[in-house]
Amino acid sequence: MEPKDFISKRGASLKPSAIREIFKYSGDPSFISFAGGYPDPDVFPVEELKEVSVEALDKYAKKALQYSATEGVPELRQYLVKFMEEEENVKGLGEENIIITTASQQSLFLVGLVLIDPGDVAMVEAPTYLGALSAFDPFEPDYVSVPTDDDGIIPEKLEEMVIDLKKKGKKVKFLYVIPTFQNPAGYTLSLERRKRIVEIAEEQDFLIVEDDPYSYLVYEGERPPCVKSFDNSDHVIYLSTFSKTFVPGFRLGWIVAHKDIIRRIAISKQAADLCTGAYMQYITYLYMQKGHFMKHIEAMRDIYKVKHAAMLEALDKYMSDIPGVYWSKPKGGFFVWLVLPETVDCDQLFDKAIEHKVVYVRGSAFFADGQGKNTARLNFSQPKVEDIDKGIKILADVIKETMGVK
Numbered sequence: 001m002e003p004k005d006f007i008s009k010r011g012a013s014l015k016p017s018a019i020r021e022i023f024k025y026s027g028d029p030s031f032i033s034f035a036g037g038y039p040d041p042d043v044f045p046v047e048e049l050k051e052v053s054v055e056a057l058d059k060y061a062k063k064a065l066q067y068s069a070t071e072g073v074p075e076l077r078q079y080l081v082k083f084m085e086e087e088e089n090v091k092g093l094g095e096e097n098i099i100i101t102t103a104s105q106q107s108l109f110l111v112g113l114v115l116i117d118p119g120d121v122a123m124v125e126a127p128t129y130l131g132a133l134s135a136f137d138p139f140e141p142d143y144v145s146v147p148t149d150d151d152g153i154i155p156e157k158l159e160e161m162v163i164d165l166k167k168k169g170k171k172v173k174f175l176y177v178i179p180t181f182q183n184p185a186g187y188t189l190s191l192e193r194r195k196r197i198v199e200i201a202e203e204q205d206f207l208i209v210e211d212d213p214y215s216y217l218v219y220e221g222e223r224p225p226c227v228k229s230f231d232n233s234d235h236v237i238y239l240s241t242f243s244k245t246f247v248p249g250f251r252l253g254w255i256v257a258h259k260d261i262i263r264r265i266a267i268s269k270q271a272a273d274l275c276t277g278a279y280m281q282y283i284t285y286l287y288m289q290k291g292h293f294m295k296h297i298e299a300m301r302d303i304y305k306v307k308h309a310a311m312l313e314a315l316d317k318y319m320s321d322i323p324g325v326y327w328s329k330p331k332g333g334f335f336v337w338l339v340l341p342e343t344v345d346c347d348q349l350f351d352k353a354i355e356h357k358v359v360y361v362r363g364s365a366f367f368a369d370g371q372g373k374n375t376a377r378l379n380f381s382q383p384k385v386e387d388i389d390k391g392i393k394i395l396a397d398v399i400k401e402t403m404g405v406k
Contacts, residue, residue: 010138017134025359026382032391034360034378037183037244037334040307043300044247048292049283056282068278070266072100072254076285080254083288089229090238096259099266102276103251104213104241108135110272111209111237111255114264116141120173121165125153127337127366127375129183129211132176143368146175150328152189153177155196162204174207174237179227180215181333184366184377188331194227201235208236213244216297218332219305234258242284244334245297250280304334304381310388311336311380317389318396322405327378334381337363340374340399347373349402358394 004012026033056064063073071077077095084090084098101107108131116122116139124132126145133143144165147157153175162172175197179189189197201208210227228238234257241253255265269275287293308330315327315336324341338360340346346362353359363375380388400406 014138015134017130022359022361025354031357031359032383032387032394034358034380034383034391034395036382037379038382039244039248039300040303040381043296043303045287045292045296045299048287048296049247052283052286052290052292056279056286059286060282064279064282066278068275068281070099070270070275071095071262072098072276073278073281073285076100076281077254079285079288084238084256088226090226090231090256093256094259097256097262099255099262099269100276100281101253101255101269102273103243103248103253104211104239105131105135106269106272107239107241107253107255108132108211110265110268111239112136112139112141113268114261115173115207121170123158123161123172123175123206124368125177125182125185126368127184127363127372128176128368129178130361130365132211133368136176141173142170144172145368148185148187150187152179152182152187152193153197155193155200158197159200159204162200162206166204172204172206174209175201176209176211177227178211178213180212180224181217181330181335183214183333184335184361184363185337186328186330186333186335187337188224189227191224194224195230198227198230198236202233206235210236210238212238212240214333216245217301217304217334219301219308220331223332228256237261245300246284246287246293250277250284252276252280252284307380307383307385307388308332310385311378311392314389314392318393319399322396322399322403325399334379336378336380338376338378339363340376341403342374344399344402345373346376349376349398352398352402353395356394356398358391358398360395 022035025031026036077098080098081093084093112135118140120141121144122136122141123144123146125148147154165172181188212226215223228236238256242250319325326339328337350362361377363372
């Protein structure tokens with residue numbers, strides 16, 4: 001028996017995640033890892049969760065330990081309606097506009113399943129989140145990468161490309177964006193650009209899939225409004241998660257969209273996993289209801305702000321004298337984007353960095369069209385402050401050696 005003879009074409013076409021494949025290095029304490037987009041486990045609110053976990057059983061045991069509605073437990077969905085209005089200024093929502101998912105990766109997969117037919121045009125940022133590409137790939141979209149700069153996606157280029165595609169008889173199904181502290185590049189879409197991409201979506205009639213995992217993790221300035229808050233015609237599907245701002249082990253996320261889209265997503269989720277665990281939903285609901293959630297975010301910001309500063313300081317200290325090297329300067333989130341001269345291949349550089357016990361994510365994994373060989377994503381949320389300085393120095397030395405710079 002040859003197993004490969006039984007694997008479908010779709011199954012055989014799936015590619016492993018560039019991040020999950022290097023997890024073996026991230027889990028090795030002898031390595032300094034800038035690879036994973038993981039929260040620092042020291043920020044997990046263990047004591048509060050002990051209390052709330054017991055309370056969830058005391059109050060909701062019969063519901064919390066049972067199957068739940070596919071759309072999620074009503075208490076959490078109702079709370080998220082209120083949360084979206086008060087914190088995100090998204091008004092006019094009801095329970096029918098929200099579905100609880102098994103975190104963002106499932107949200108992306110379900111959105112792809114419901115929206116994409118083979119050959120549909122899916123527009124993405126260049127670079128974009130590789131997990132989104134992995135989620136969409138099985139449904140065989142035609143990716144179109146939209147240029148970005150330090151302020152995110154460029155609306156003029158977006159509009160020009162959409163109109164050009166229309167002339168060629170191709171209709172854009174959706175634009176996928178992470179507008180705030182983007183993964184991997186770290187940039188934040190300006191207020192004017194947020195408004196403009198919604199206008200373009202309305203004018204040209206395509207959807208925007210807004211992925212918003214990081215916006216509460218702001219270390220400089222104010223948190224910008226979500227793109228969904230400018231949407232008056234249901235052209236924006238909003239995704240968020242508790243993985244970055246609470247605990248990733250709960251695997252909880254949510255989608256906000258027109259009720260008819262939510263209904264199709266719910267039907268698709270029934271085939272995937274029936275429902276997301278009710279117990280985790282009740283714990284999260286109580287945690288938010290008691291006011292712990294926003295206080296926890298403040299505590300996280302204090303910790304990550306120090307690491308964010310350490311990363312930028314180390315890059316300035318060790319790489320500012322390397323010609324042609326540039327890095328983003330995000331004001332929040334988890335990541336810094338490193339751009340090297342085009343003569344440097346970060347795929348090959350990766351092997352040299354591994355020899356020196358430093359690991360990062362190769363930037364080419366974040367491009368739908370395979371470009372970005374001279375780029376890398378660096379994470380600062382997980383490593384210790386002293387390891388950030390040490391690891392960036394090692395990486396800088398490897399880059400200098402590769403480029404022949406003394």
